[in-house]
Amino acid sequence: MHLSRLFIDCPLAVGQEIVLAKESAHYLLNVLRQRVGTQVTLFNGQSGEYVADLIAAAKKNAHLQVTEYKNIERESALQLTLVQAISRPEHMDYTIQKAVELGVQRIVPIITERGLTRSREQRWRKILISACEQCGRNRLPQLDNVLSLNAWLAEQSQSFCIVLSPTGKQGINIQSLSGIEKNLTVLIGAEGGLSEAEIEQTRQAGYLDIRLGPRILRTETAAVTVLAVVQALWGDLYESGDRS
Structure with a gap:
């Protein structure tokens, strides 16, 4: 029951x-x-x-x-961090909700050239909690304070990092992301995406630019797509039942 x-x-x-x-x-x-x-x-x-x-x-x-x-846990072995440029409220709310359902352990809202700047962290936390209640997660993902893109890239990351770009030369597959072990950081722009200067900035910081197929996806669609794909390839979408 x-x-x-x-x-x-x-x-x-x-x-x-x-x-x-x-x-x-x-x-x-x-x-x-x-x-x-x-x-x-x-x-x-x-x-x-x-x-x-x-x-x-x-x-x-x-x-x-x-x-x-x-003693039931439903966390993925793939440690996922979503770095999401602040988008329109309804899109940001949707992205956070679905990121929780898809097993993200850390969500970092960032300010970019084409994104919004308003923080709604109390509302985002409520959405995060509600998503955990719905999907069965017993551990709350970490929700960071809002950072600028520069401040985020200045952090030392121990994970494999990708940035979504419509001009990326590679897709998501076992070969292009062969360096993934159990940690992955995904950076996604807001409506309008990241600027070319920002994409180059992420490349200089060690991010691999990835393209999600021949069509340009909305920011909230891109988040759901990339998280589902990486969980299917390296995470737990293939598993069934509770782990205890």
Whole structure:
């Protein structure tokens, strides 16, 4: 039986009684329509998940009793970092949601020439948490503070790095990305892509410029496409079942 899942931002332990915050109680009682006596799954973003009984409910609050811990992990062995230029709000929200579902462990919003500059980190974190609740992840991906492209490229990366470019000479395949072991960083521009100067800047920083086929994809489409392909080639899209 599939249990409703809730993120709880505190330590969890078997036997613990939890009073849900107002927003979480509303979601559990009024959106998911759970009633006293039902079970829910809790996770706190660290490791594993917990089963809890809904033992009391009122209009604006809910009490849970933690009854069991399950050492279940659904993280990919491929350590994926998505460096995403800030795009229009609806596109950025979609990209973050799908990146979480596709197993990205770190998301870095960056400012580029053709992208936006406004940070919406509180909203992005809510989307990230909601995506984890939906897709079954028990560890929250890291969401970095917004950086400029220059500041990001100045960081020392220990992973294989690619940048998406419509003029890239190589596609994504085992041969072109033969240096990948278990760490990959993907950098994607916003609407309009990266400028030629920015693409050259990433090349100078050691990024391999990659083209996703003969058609130009929207920024949110490009993110989903590249993450799905690399997870299929080097990650866990071929696996089935929980790993515990």
